[in-house]
Amino acid sequence: MTASLQLTDWTPSELKRPEDLQGASKDARGADWRGLRLDNQDLRDALLCRVDLRGTDLSSCRLDGADLRLARYDDSTKFPEGFDARSSGAVGPGARLNGAFLNGADLRGMDLRGANLMGTYLSGADLSGCLLDEVRLVGADLRHAVLQGARCRGARFSGCQLDFADFRGADLTEAGLEGIESIAGADFSLTTGLKDQVGVLQSHPYTELDCWNPMTRQNTRASLEDLR
Structure with a gap:
């Protein structure tokens, strides 16, 4: 007969300390x-x-x-x-995460400088406040990702899907924004370092630029025009 589980003696995994890991x-x-x-x-x-x-x-x-x-x-x-x-x-500086499934991951405030995120699945991930300087995000799935206040200086976004991505307050100085697959519903309000590249993003089809983001209450076109 299987012994009954004694909840009073059970510790959730997230509360375990190193010394609690004994046996198999x-x-x-x-x-x-x-x-x-x-x-x-x-x-x-x-x-x-x-x-x-x-x-x-x-x-x-x-x-x-x-x-x-x-x-x-x-x-x-x-x-x-x-x-x-x-x-x-x-996950951390220099991590090799190309093609990894990180959908919905909580990565707030992480230092990801030097990481390989090419083709990484980051849909719905929270990257608020992350350090992403010079990171290659080529072909990554960033749909519905949150990058509020992220530092993306020199980051490369070619081939990315940025539908409904939230870049509000991000630093996009010298970021590579050519060849992005889609920016439908993406919000670039209050970003810095983007002034000279606004035209690159505004060249996307009107169907993307006029797409409404229900979370930020803004469409992509308006978020870019505010940066002029």
Whole structure:
């Protein structure tokens, strides 16, 4: 007979601390481990999806087989010597995420400089306040993505789908905006660095420019005209 689940002894994965991961079941999905120092922690085959590892010291840990998809790291995160964090599915500076499915992901405030986001599926993702300087987003799906206040200096958007994307307050200085697939309903209100490139976006078909964005209560044409 299977033992009944004792909810009083159950801890949700997002509240798990490193010391709670014992035995065969190592599930800390969604946990916040920012700034922790993990000494000789055995995290082999652990489920660490969406764990926030910014500023975390994992240099003495064992991470063989750990699932780090959508885990967050930054320049101060320390990984074990020889561990390829950039190709682990984790999100951070220099991450190799080309073609990854990140639809609806919460990436607010992330430093993604140097990341490869070519062909990445980011529909509905929240990239508010992200650092995306010089990032190649060629062919990425950014439909309904939120990039409010994001810094996109020199970012490349060729081939992107930007339908209903929210760029309000973003910095698009020297961004590559030629060859964008669609901007229907995209809102560029209050963006900076875009004045010399407004014409590139205004050359899109009227069906895109006059598309109404029900979330920002604005159409694309009006959001661009305000930048003149």
